[in-house]
Amino acid sequence: MTRRIIIVTAVHGPSAHFLPEAFKSLCDQELPDGWEWHWLIQQDGTSDDVAPHVPTDDRVSFRQGRRGGPGVARTIALAHADGEYVKVLDADDQLPPGALARDLAALEADSSIGWATSRVLDLLPDGTTAGFPGDPEPGAIERKAVLDYWATHDYRAQVHPATLFIRRDLLVALGGWMALPASEDTGLLLALNAVARGWFSSEVGLLYRKWEGQATGQSAHTNAPERDARMAVVEARARALDHFQWRYPISSN
Numbered sequence: 001m002t003r004r005i006i007i008v009t010a011v012h013g014p015s016a017h018f019l020p021e022a023f024k025s026l027c028d029q030e031l032p033d034g035w036e037w038h039w040l041i042q043q044d045g046t047s048d049d050v051a052p053h054v055p056t057d058d059r060v061s062f063r064q065g066r067r068g069g070p071g072v073a074r075t076i077a078l079a080h081a082d083g084e085y086v087k088v089l090d091a092d093d094q095l096p097p098g099a100l101a102r103d104l105a106a107l108e109a110d111s112s113i114g115w116a117t118s119r120v121l122d123l124l125p126d127g128t129t130a131g132f133p134g135d136p137e138p139g140a141i142e143r144k145a146v147l148d149y150w151a152t153h154d155y156r157a158q159v160h161p162a163t164l165f166i167r168r169d170l171l172v173a174l175g176g177w178m179a180l181p182a183s184e185d186t187g188l189l190l191a192l193n194a195v196a197r198g199w200f201s202s203e204v205g206l207l208y209r210k211w212e213g214q215a216t217g218q219s220a221h222t223n224a225p226e227r228d229a230r231m232a233v234v235e236a237r238a239r240a241l242d243h244f245q246w247r248y249p250i251s252s253n
Contacts, residue, residue: 004083005031005100006168007039010073011091013049014213018092023055025094025207031101041091042077044070071184075176078168087165088185094123094207103165106199113140114196114248115166117159117189118205125211134158141198147190147238155231159198161185163206170196170248178237183230190238196248 007026011019019041026039036059043050043064054062065076074088087103089095103116121129136145136158150157162185170192178187192198 001034003035005035005037005085005087005104006081006083007037007087007089008074008077008081009039009041009089009091010044010070010077011041011050012044012067013047015091016050016053018209019050019053020055022089022091022094023057023060025096026089028097029095029100030098031104035104037087037100038083039089040077040080042073044068044073068179069181069184071177071179071187074184075179078172078176081168084168085165086168086171088162090162090209092209092211093162094209096204096207098203099205100165102201102203102205103199106201107165107167110140110199112197112249113199114170115164115192116199116201117141117161117163117165118201119203120160120163120206120208121204123207123209129207135202136200138200138202141193141200143195143197144193144242146193146198147235147242150186150190151235155186155227157186157189159189159200160206160208161189162208164189164192166192167248173248174241178234180230180233181226183227183234187230187234187237190234191241194238194241195246 026037039060041054041060041062045067046064051062054060061080065073087100099118106116107113119135121131123129146157146159174191177184180187
């Protein structure tokens with residue numbers, strides 16, 4: 001029986017032209033025998049400017065829906081996520097070879113690990129890449145380690161939420177991505193860290209594209225009052241999950 005990893009991508013018009021490059025990076029992935037990936041592309045909106053860029057492949061599904069932001073688009077895509085694991089991939093990013101297999105190996109080897117992340121390189125407009133310091137030691141990430149670091153480092157986590165690879169049942173139990181105008185992936189990361197151990201790979205697992213149209217580069221993303229509100233609700237959810245002692249796996253102390 002073939003087991004499946006679901007790749008979830010939210011996309012809107014400005015980033016749609018990057019989809020073929022993301023697809024190529026998926027095609028370059030090698031998985032163990034008995035595993036396959038399926039790519040769920042969910043448009044945030046119903047315009048006609050995304051579909052022409054969607055690859056034609058039996059492993060790719062494309063759907064549209066009313067606009068609600070990337071978190072809403074990813075979460076609605078979970079209705080069709082019929083695999084054991086979910087990997088997030090933004091439309092403008094790429095997976096280096098081996099990324100999926102490393103994430104899979106970490107979670108298959110230890111049932112107490114609920115999610116995985118990896119090192120990131122920025123993909124610059126000229127095609128070069130750039131890293132940055134501050135990665136944690138490779139291996140297991142204990143509960144609350146990311147949450148506590150984030151709260152004391154100007155709301156910046158030491159691992160990147162755009163690299164998340166997650167057990168589907170855990171992702172669904174937490175309600176998917178937060179319904180926020182931004183930082184919805186950080187909200188998910190901190191909720192995951194509040195309830196489950198994670199894993200960090202020091203090998204590069206994502207090429208994070210830097211370009212003028214990306215949402216995180218817009219002035220609205222750094223608007224101070226909104227950012228403070230986003231961070232407040234993100235932290236409150238994670239702290240509440242810890243306070244109520246919800247744990248994954250259920251049998252753990």
